[in-house]
Amino acid sequence: MSDSAQTPHTDEVETEATDRQPDEPESESHVEPVETGADAVVAALKNADVDHLFGVQGGAIMPVYDALYSESDMTHVTMAHEQGAVHAADAYGIVTGDPGVCMATSGPGATNLVTGIADASMDSDPLIALTGQVPTDLVGNDAFQETDTIGVTQPITKYNRFASHADEVGDDVATAFALADEGRQGPTLVDLPKDVTQPETDVEPGRPETPDTYNPPEKADEDAVDEAADVISAAEKPVILAGGGVIKANASDELRAFAKEHEIPVLATMPGTGAFDQTHELSMGIAGMHGTGYANMAITLTDCMLAVGTRFDDRLTGDVETFAPDADIVHVDIDPAEVSKNVEADYPLLGDAKAVVDQLGNAMTDSPEADLWREQCQTWKDEYPLDYEMPEDRPLKPQYIVEQFDETMPDDTIVTAGVGQHQMWAWQYWTWTEPRTWVTSHGLGTMGYGFPAAIGAKLAAPDKEVIAFEGDGSFLMTSQELSVAVRENLDITIVILNNEAVGMVRQWQDGFYEGRRMASEYPWVPEFDKLAEAYGARGFRLEDYDEVDDVIEAALTYDGPAVVDAIIDPEENVYPMVPSGGDNSLFALSEADLDEI
Amino acid sequence: MRPEGRRNEDGIRIDPEAEAKHEPRRAVLSALVEHQPGVLAEVSGLFSRRQFNIESLTVGTIVNERRARMTIVIEETRPGIQQAKKQLRKLVPVVSVRELAQDSVQRELVIVKVNGEEPDKVHAITEMYGGETLDAGPRTITVEITGNEQQVDDAIDAYEQFGIREIVRTGYASLSRGEQQTAAVEHDTNVTADTEVPADDD
Numbered sequence: 123m124s125d126s127a128q129t130p131h132t133d134e135v136e137t138e139a140t141d142r143q144p145d146e147p148e149s150e151s152h153v154e155p156v157e158t159g160a161d162a163v164v165a166a167l168k169n170a171d172v173d174h175l176f177g178v179q180g181g182a183i184m185p186v187y188d189a190l191y192s193e194s195d196m197t198h199v200t201m202a203h204e205q206g207a208v209h210a211a212d213a214y215g216i217v218t219g220d221p222g223v224c225m226a227t228s229g230p231g232a233t234n235l236v237t238g239i240a241d242a243s244m245d246s247d248p249l250i251a252l253t254g255q256v257p258t259d260l261v262g263n264d265a266f267q268e269t270d271t272i273g274v275t276q277p278i279t280k281y282n283r284f285a286s287h288a289d290e291v292g293d294d295v296a297t298a299f300a301l302a303d304e305g306r307q308g309p310t311l312v313d314l315p316k317d318v319t320q321p322e323t324d325v326e327p328g329r330p331e332t333p334d335t336y337n338p339p340e341k342a343d344e345d346a347v348d349e350a351a352d353v354i355s356a357a358e359k360p361v362i363l364a365g366g367g368v369i370k371a372n373a374s375d376e377l378r379a380f381a382k383e384h385e386i387p388v389l390a391t392m393p394g395t396g397a398f399d400q401t402h403e404l405s406m407g408i409a410g411m412h413g414t415g416y417a418n419m420a421i422t423l424t425d426c427m428l429a430v431g432t433r434f435d436d437r438l439t440g441d442v443e444t445f446a447p448d449a450d451i452v453h454v455d456i457d458p459a460e461v462s463k464n465v466e467a468d469y470p471l472l473g474d475a476k477a478v479v480d481q482l483g484n485a486m487t488d489s490p491e492a493d494l495w496r497e498q499c500q501t502w503k504d505e506y507p508l509d510y511e512m513p514e515d516r517p518l519k520p521q522y523i524v525e526q527f528d529e530t531m532p533d534d535t536i537v538t539a540g541v542g543q544h545q546m547w548a549w550q551y552w553t554w555t556e557p558r559t560w561v562t563s564h565g566l567g568t569m570g571y572g573f574p575a576a577i578g579a580k581l582a583a584p585d586k587e588v589i590a591f592e593g594d595g596s597f598l599m600t601s602q603e604l605s606v607a608v609r610e611n612l613d614i615t616i617v618i619l620n621n622e623a624v625g626m627v628r629q630w631q632d633g634f635y636e637g638r639r640m641a642s643e644y645p646w647v648p649e650f651d652k653l654a655e656a657y658g659a660r661g662f663r664l665e666d667y668d669e670v671d672d673v674i675e676a677a678l679t680y681d682g683p684a685v686v687d688a689i690i691d692p693e694e695n696v697y698p699m700v701p702s703g704g705d706n707s708l709f710a711l712s713e714a715d716l717d718e719i
Numbered sequence: 720m721r722p723e724g725r726r727n728e729d730g731i732r733i734d735p736e737a738e739a740k741h742e743p744r745r746a747v748l749s750a751l752v753e754h755q756p757g758v759l760a761e762v763s764g765l766f767s768r769r770q771f772n773i774e775s776l777t778v779g780t781i782v783n784e785r786r787a788r789m790t791i792v793i794e795e796t797r798p799g800i801q802q803a804k805k806q807l808r809k810l811v812p813v814v815s816v817r818e819l820a821q822d823s824v825q826r827e828l829v830i831v832k833v834n835g836e837e838p839d840k841v842h843a844i845t846e847m848y849g850g851e852t853l854d855a856g857p858r859t860i861t862v863e864i865t866g867n868e869q870q871v872d873d874a875i876d877a878y879e880q881f882g883i884r885e886i887v888r889t890g891y892a893s894l895s896r897g898e899q900q901t902a903a904v905e906h907d908t909n910v911t912a913d914t915e916v917p918a919d920d921d
C-alpha cells in the first residue's frame with residue numbers, strides 16, 4: 123500500500139466521467155434560460171436526460187411543479203399516493219439503469235416517500251427524491267407541514283442535502299443525481315425549501331457530477347485478481363453466486379461468458395435473478411430461504427464461491443456458520459464495506475462487477491476440473507426439482523398460474539411482485555432469462571411495491587410486456603394507483619394470487635406458532651375484479667383450472683390495465699423453506715419436514 | 720494456499736487453534752470531513768444505528784476551512800473496527816478515514832469539581848498531573864487536567880478521595896506522530912481500508 127504521507131489535502135483525483143457524453147447535443151428542443159431556483163432544478167434534471175417524473179403536488183413543492191408547467195421534454199406522472207410515486211420511480215430506475223425521479227411536498231408528502239426510499243436503499247436502486255420544504259426562516263419552528271426530511275431520511279439515503287441557495291440548488295440536484303447513479307447505486311434526496319426554489323437566479327446547473335472525494339473503485343488490484351483466478355482454476359466444486367450487483371453493473375454478459383467458458387454452475391440471489399439464463403444447463407437456479415433445494419445443496423457443499431455483487435443477506439446465508447463452510451470465497455464488490463461484513467471474504471476484489479469479471483476472465487489460466495461436481499449438481503437438480511401438486515378437490519394452485527403466464531408471455535417480459543407467498547411463487551416458477559426483468563422489493567420486503575412498480579416499469583419500457591403478481595394483502599396497500607394506470611392507459615396485467623390472507627404470515631403461524639392465525643386471515647377483501655372495473659380497468663375472476671387459458675388470453679389481449687383476481691388454495695405454502703437462521707442444506711419440502719429440522 | 724478454519728457466527732474465519740472470539744479493543748479513528756451542516760449528526764447516527772460502541776467523538780475545524788477533523792474512539796473487535804472504518808468512509812461528506820496507531824498523540828481535557836475541604840491536598844494532586852485550578856471557594860475546587868487516557872483516568876481516581884461533585888470530559892483529540900498525515904486524502908488506501916491495520920497493531 124502506498125504511503126500517503128506526502129499527499130497534499132488538495133490531492134486532485136481524476137474525476138470519473140459520467141456516462142453521458144459531453145458532446146451529446148444538449149437537447150433537441152429549445153432550452154429555456156434559468157430564471158428561478160425551481161428552473162435550475164428542472165434544468166438539472168434535463169441535463170441528466172430525465173424524461174419521467176413521478177409525484178404528487180403540494181404547497182412547498184409548488185414552485186418546482188410550476189417550473190415544469192411549460193416543460194415539454196419531461197413527463198410528470200401524477201400518482202395517487204407518494205408511496206406509489208417512489209415505487210414507480212424505483213422500478214423505472216431498475217428497468218432503465220438510470221435514476222428514477224420522484225417528488226413530493228414537505229411533511230406528509232415527504233414522509234409518504236420514506237418506505238420507498240428505504241426500499242431503494244436496501245436494494246441499491248438508483249433513485250432521486252425531490253421534496254418540498256417550508257421556507258428556510260420557518261425551519262425549526264414546527265411550521266405547517268414541516269418535517270425534518272433530511273433527518274428522517276439520513277439513515278436510508280446514500281446522500282441527502284438541504285438546498286440552501288437558489289444559485290446552488292441546480293448543482294445540488296445534479297450532484298444528487300450523479301451520486302444515485304454512480305458507484306454502488308442508491309437513493310438520494312434533495313430537500314427544497316420554498317425560498318430556495320422561488321427566488322430568482324440565472325445560474326445554470328452543471329452536468330451531473332459526483333463530488334471529487336467520491337471515488338468508488340473501478341478495477342480490482344491485478345495481483346489480487348491473479349490470486350483469485352488461481353483459486354478458482356484449482357477448485358473442484360466451484361460455483362458462481364450472482365448477486366444484484368451483476369445486474370446493476372450491467373455485467374450479465376461478462377458473467378455469462380465467464381461461467382460458460384469455465385463451465386462453472388451459477389446460482390442467483392433474489393436480486394441477482396436474471397443475471398444468468400435459467401434455461402442454460404449451468405444454471406443452478408435461485409438460492410436462499412425459499413431457493414431451490416439443488417441451489418442450496420450446491421451453495422453448502424462448494425469448495426470455491428465466486429460471489430459477485432452480493433451482500434450475503436441473512437435470507438441468503440441462513441446461519442453463517444453453516445454457509446458454504448468449506449469454500450474459499452472470492453467476493454467481488456464495488457462497496458468495500460460489503461466485503462467481510464457478513465461473511466469474511468478470503469479473496470476480496472474491489473471494483474465494478476463488469477470490469478472485475480472481465481479481469482478475472484483474462485487472468486484465468488485453466489478452467490477448474492469439475493466434471494464430477496457438475497454431475498453432482500445435475501443429480502441434485504433431478505432429485506430436488508421445484509414441485510407442487512394439483513389435487514382435483516382443491517382450489518387453483520398459484521404455482522400453476524405463474525407457470526401458465528410464463529409460458530404465454532415473451533422472455534423479456536418484466537415481472538413485478540408484492541411481498542409474501544405470491545412473490546416467492548413468482549420468483550420460483552417464472553423462467554428467468556434476462557437481467558432487469560425481475561422487479562420486486564428484496565431487502566426491505568415492502569408490501570404494496572409490485573403494482574406501482576409495474577406502472578414505473580411500463581413507462582420505462584413501453585415496448586415490453588409487464589405483469590405484476592400481487593397478493594390480496596399487498597395489493598390492498600397500493601391499489602389506488604389503478605386510477606393512474608387507467609388514466610395513462612398502461613397495458614399491464616395485474617394478477618392477484620388471492621388466498622384471502624396475508625399468507626406468508628399465516629404460513630409462519632402454522633409452522634412456528636402452532637397454527638394460531640392471529641390477524642392473518644382476510645376473508646373481508648373486496649372482489650378485486652369489480653374494484654378494477656370501478657376504476658375503469660378490466661377485471662377478471664379466475665377460479666377454475668379450465669378457465670385459466672381463456673382468462674390469460676383475455677387479460678393479455680386487453681389493451682389497458684387488466685386485473686385478474688385468481689382465487690387460489692388458501693392453504694398452499696411456499697416450499698422449499700430453510701427456517702430463518704437455519705442450515706441451507708436442511709431445507710423443508712413440507713410442513714412435516716419443518717418439525718424434523 | 721487454502722484458508723483454514725471455519726467461519727464463526729459472525730462470518731469470520733476462526734483459526735481452530737486460537738480463541739474462538741475476537742476480543743473488543745479500543746481504536747482511535749480520525750476522519751477528515753467536509754465542514755458542512757449535518758455531518759456530525761450523520762456520523763453519530765451511523766455509529767448508533769450500526770451498533771458500534773463509541774467512547775468519544777470530537778470535532779473541530781482545521782487549517783483548510785472547508786474541512787473538519789473528527790476523532791472517534793470506539794471499542795470494537797478487529798472486524799468491527801474494520802467495518803466501522805469502511806462505513807464511515809462511505810458517507811459522502813467523509814473525505815478520508817484513518818485508524819491511528821496506538822502510539823499516536825492523544826489528549827483529552829477534563830474539568831473536575833471536587834469538595835473543597837482539603838485545598839492543599841487537592842492542589843498537590845493538580846500539580847502532580849500538571850493541571851490547573853480554575854476556580855476555588857470554601858466549598859468546591861474546580862480543576863482542569865489534560866493528558867492521555869491513562870493520565871486523565873489516574874487523575875480522576877486520585878481526586879475521588881475528596882468527593883467528585885461534577886465532571887466533564889471533552890473526549891479525545893488525536894494526531895499521528897511525525898510526518899505521517901493523520902487522515903490523508905489518499906483514495907486507494909481508503910478504498911481498500913479493509914486490510915489496513917496500524918503498523919503496531921497485533
Ligand SMILES: Cc1ncc(C[n+]2csc(CCOP(=O)(O)OP(=O)(O)O)c2C)c(N)n1
Pocket residue numbers: 540541542543544545567568569570592593594595596597619621623624625626627
Ligand atoms: C408493509 C408491510 N407490512 C407487513 C409486512 C409483513 N408481511 C410479510 S409477507 C406478508 C403477507 C402478505 O400478504 P399478501 O400480499 O396477501 O401475500 P401472500 O403471502 O398472501 O401471498 C406480510 C403481512 C410486510 N412485509 N410489509
Ligand SMILES: [Mg+2]
Pocket residue numbers: 542593594595619620621622623624625
Ligand atoms: Mg394473500
